[in-house]
Amino acid sequence: MKCIANANIYVERDTFAQAMLIDPTGCIVCVGDEAFVRSQMPAETTIVDAHGKTIVPGFNDSHLHLLMSGANLCELDLKTADSIETLVRLGRDHLERHQPPAGTVIHGFGWNQERFDDRRMPTRDDLDRISTTHPIVFERTCCHIAVCNGLALEMAGIDASTPDPRGGRIDRVDGRPTGILRENTLDRVRPLYQTLDVETKARRLEAAMRHAASFGITSVQSCDLYGNDWKSTWDAFDRVLAKRPAVRVYHQFHFVESALLDDFFARGLAMGSGNAFNRVGPLKLFVDGSLGARTALLRSPYRDDPSTSGVATLSDEALKSLIRKAAQHQTGVIVHAIGDGAVEMTLDAFEQTDPSGDNPLRNGIVHVQITDTSQLQRLRERHLFAYVQPIFLDADIGIVADRVGTELASTSYAFGTLIRSGVPTSFGTDSPIESMNPFENMYCAATRRPLNATEGAAFVPKERIDLSAALDAYTIEGARASFEELRKGRLKAGYVADFAVLDRNIFALEPEQWRRTRVLLTVLAGRATYRSSDCGQDFFRFNDESLCGIG
Template sequence: MILYNGKIYTLDNKQIVQAVKIKRDRIIKTGTNSEILSMKEPNELVIDLRNKTVLPGFNDSHMHLYGFGKHLDTVNLLKVTSVSDIIEEGRKFIEERNIPPYQWIQGRGWNQDYFQDNKRYPTKADLDKISTNHPIIFYRVCGHIAVVNSKALEVCNINENTKQVDGGEFNYELGIFQEKALNLITDKIPKPTVTEIKATLIKALTYANSKGLTSIQSDDLSHAGSFKDVLQAYHELHDEEKLTCRIYEQCLLSKSELATFLDLGYKTGVGDYLFKIGPLKILSDGTLGARTAALRKPYNDNPNTKGMLCYAETELEDFLHYAHENGMQIAIHCIGDYALDVVLKSFAKLPRLENRRHGIVHCQITDYELIERMKKFHLCAYIQPIFLNYDLHIVEDRVGKTLATTSYAFKTLLNQGIYIALGTDCPVELINPLPNIYCAVTRSDLEGFPKYGWNPQEKLSTFEAVYAYTMGSAYTEFQESIKGSITENKLADLVVLAEDLFNVSEHDIKDIEVLMTIMGGEIVYNNYF
């Protein structure tokens, strides 16, 4: 395959070329139109880019591919603006799909801060208005809180005498479950078969390709029952040549599950360029929107809580040490500053941290001292600039103006020499990389507020954001030598864009259309010809 007459940003020393030759799954050469066209072979596909822009394929550094696929088949609550809307969407879903009684109804996406009337959580009583014959669970957009109806409590054998759960909590009367207490519900929901998992993943992969993604670092293992079933689904898709994105699996496992996982011969790096085992994923706290992120001081807008840790400090230290000594890279969810402080204390007790590429997922509420400690321990930062679309409206209310000023500190992380990798946490946010890059560059919400950006000193340049979405993400996979740039002998993973994001208004970046996605020298999405 030859692509020519384009504006090809290689990200290799900021070089821009006109053309590229691909053979099988590799980039053979980049150069001028005449250089590359002179290498044309008989019957070779030659594509005139007509001055369109080409980048390395995007690599989402943290999302939930299976969860996104399931989201496409459940009640979509992303656009609801009231509890009444939730009730209406639930009723409509059951009626339109003619779902029989006793079958679970799942949904995700509500956010009480977007409600136009009473900004409260929906409750058991609200969901009972949808149905008392179907067990229902509706997750908040973050996935760390959910509300269930009476039938769900009945099916799960939960009552007034059910004990609380370490690392989580629930309110029986309201039907609201947080963090690890969610397992009381999710463990009782029927699990999909391997065939069903595969179908869900294929649906999500197809959509991801349409947005220019060729690599995904996906947290899936806890989302479909047994982690063995999820791994089997991926292995079968790999062998059937149906993986249209390269997967680096972020493995959310308990310590006992990790022991089984290791006994089966899995650890970071096992696999090939299509499917590879990545880091152990650990949750250390909750989310800012739900006020479950663990803060050092009480929430500014709710002094009765500081959020919650998912593990006791000694338990976390033991878990990290076990994973580290057994060859696992570690990616740990930290949103609150207290959670990050506790995690950094645990990392301080681990030996030989150089080039282990452990990392902090989200890395939202920080101060400069915490960031300096991250650098000391050679940690990466998996960041989601798209979170600013919502969080810039609440962060000062949640943590106060002073701490907010040093949070979501993307430029500071970069200036400290910390490797950053961009992702979306989809389905928490939309999978599309372009709005994510837009938020990194403008630090505005998707409506353009504030005009000059929130904490604008932390803006990334467009090049820095794109680099973090390609080479930065490849670095967190230990694969920067084989992908992430359009370089000779690297994997032929590219995306063709309708416009040049380096030469349009910053506020237009989010609307740029993906025309074509190429993974391993094969066109996996085509809206160009």
């Protein structure tokens, strides 16, 4: 066994311990003061000196996209673009550096027109300045809009005669597609860059998992199983997680086509199937887009663009039908809903498909950003789960009042209300939409300010939360969403030894200092999965290959 001693271990609100005993299967035997834990040690126990460092449960990102995150680590990153000209330069630099053959698809991610001086969307003509011999697809940071050059549009079969699909839109000027594709229209171009072999997917997943571990993340709830090639994605996960897992994965799978969903269930992949490191979770559905793209579905027109109220990407009847089908297979459903119109639609669907309101399958809403007080109350009354991303405030604080008006903005991003009213609320980042960094996420939740603002007025300050609430949303509440609150998410006897060692005692610091916190060591099931370069091998001496085993 291993005994971690001389530590500052967060157990739960206002409760800390100094030592922890871990058995060879990677489970916690006991936690408490050093004298008590030492009294429980067998003779062969190895004592590990934590040098007074703070230890917290491993973080659980309750909604992200691992495969896309891995792609973002090795593809063209456009998040630094502050103008159309910079976007074009980044594309040209990429071609100059890599010299891909003509016809190679160039995929980039992360641009945001709100960061451009003129706030203009890029067009096909802008991307044609990068290349006309390479199909180019640049996705907006929200993944609900993409801009394509002329060749990519041609390869996707999109021209002036192409009709808008249900739940999508092709932007046009005088009938000519501008290159901007919205929501379900992206399904026409995604096959250009998302059709990958198992080996490539496995490499990208490994990169994303290592990246997650560097932030102290030990569990993720990831939306990667979708489309016609979902089986190769499952095989890639199986390959990576069967050898030396860096995180535990709980899948949020996405199908709206009956044939694909039926095939998925026919293979025995209902919620709960799998193992401790690779397990199937709920069906993930989308009913709207994003606020930044003005495709989030509102009940009233956008204040800064009255021509639109957003986009419903799924009909009411289709949503209810999919919820019922999933329930027949004892599988829950979580729904992407950002606008108040989408939240209302989702609440209605859950009420009509589960009149009892008991919510035994732990259905929930992902994002739940734009809300009024009655919708927040309905979430609580229906025992629904909320999957929120406080880090979204970093980009949205500057636009939300313009988009929806000050009154509705004042009851939105209501993380404090959700948590204090008892709604099971877990934190995620939607990576690669935002960074996986949990400390930045918690900073936004506690301060209600953008990352670059250390002072000034907070956005709806009554919704701020404290550190314990933020940590619990990132640990035990994520575990609750996957029916695992009795085995992970706390550092207690009987729980798995998933934890992170931090470089500072965040409990003694103001939120402004949390975001600079670094992880020294990440441990999964008693095995080290990440060790900082600043953390010498003599510090916190664990055998990185096999700390205690796999549990």
